[in-house]
Amino acid sequence: MKSIKWQVALSNGQQILEDNDFKNDETSSAWQKLLSYISDNNLEITSLSLLTSDNRTFNLPSGGKRPRFKAFYDVEKPVGFNFGHRIGYDVKENSVENEELFIFIEATYPNYKLQLWVDEHNPDNCWVLAQ
Amino acid sequence: MATFTWTLQGTSPTTIDADDIIQFAGATFDSPITVSSYNDSTHVESSVGADDSSGNTPNNVKFISQSGGGGGDSQADWGDGTEDIDAITTAEATLKINFAHGSSVVTTDAIFYAYDGTTPATAPTDIDVRAFEVGDTNFTEAEGSGSALALDDNSAGTSHDYFIGVSCSPASVGEKTAFAFRMELTYS
Secondary structure: OOOEEEEEEEOOOOEEEOOOOOOOOOOEOHHHHHHHHHHHOOOOEEEEEEEEOOOOEEEOOOOOOOOOOHHHHHOOOOOEEEEEEEEEEEEOOOOOOOEEEEEEEEEEOOOOEEEEEEEOOOOOOEEEEEO | OEEEEEEEOEOOOEEOOOOOEEEEEOOOOOOOOOOOOOOOEEEEEOOOOOEOOOOOOEOOOEEEEOOOOHHHOOEEEOOOOEEEHHHOOHHHOOEEEEEEEEEEEEEEEEEEEEEOOOOOOOOOOOEEEEEEEOOOOOOEOOEOHHHOEEOOOEEEEEEEEEEEEEEEEEOOOOOOOOOEEEEEEEEO
16 A cells, blocks of 8 residues: 655744654654644644655645745635544445545635545545535 | 454454454344344354354343433343443443554544445445444434444544444344445544
8 A cells, every 4th residue: 555644834834744753752643743743832734735655745725825826825725724544444244345544634714624535545546525 | 554343242252354244133143133123132243154253142232212211311221121321331332343553543523324235325225223322322323324323532542442332123024135334433
């Protein structure tokens, strides 16, 4: 299975990749470490992406203030970001492959969320959901 | 690495392996449930039809009423007669579903439901499925993803247990095979 990692940009200009050694915590997941690091240092996430091991990048709309194109500048900025893995497991007759695993990143707006989902078993497949 | 382990609880737990199914039956393994009645026993059936839980005295939770208990609580019988379902302990629940991860993760938005084995949004055919998480006061008709039983969020940890009571009733005669259980959750 190809690995997929998140990458964030923070309000202090720092960029962090999921497996960077940015906080001394050997037990928590990388995302929980990031949330703790952000809270400890009074920071905010300004962009969130997914990177695959074969160099594909999936980007959410950024909260950054200096985009290269007007269309990106004019668009509404997210007020928050989130990340997770969504796993589904079935118990059914004659089922051997009974687990599905997706990774998602989420941009939060005042009245809705925009989610980008990637199939972790087949990262060529991606979906966008507006909720 | 994320792993699910489903077990049918009992005097000893029975692991529900990838190609096993959960059998709801009459008084004994493979015995029928009368139409519109609920299960009197619950088992783990292997892919070759064997009773994998035969030596483990598996738990059984039988639906009695949706709101006939104190304060409108649902009622069930898990071996001690009719009781409100908020009196059940974790050890008495039908299923223990463990989600484990190598790192400490938070789990959110977990759901549990039955479906027809093909399309998660579609209810199982001719079966009434009632489920609850230990601590709930009422059963949920957990039939199809749109009617799923919502499970509690869990704080950070490497192991997360969900205890679920489940009871089923056939609406028609015959073995029900368009029938599966599914659990989904988010971890981060």
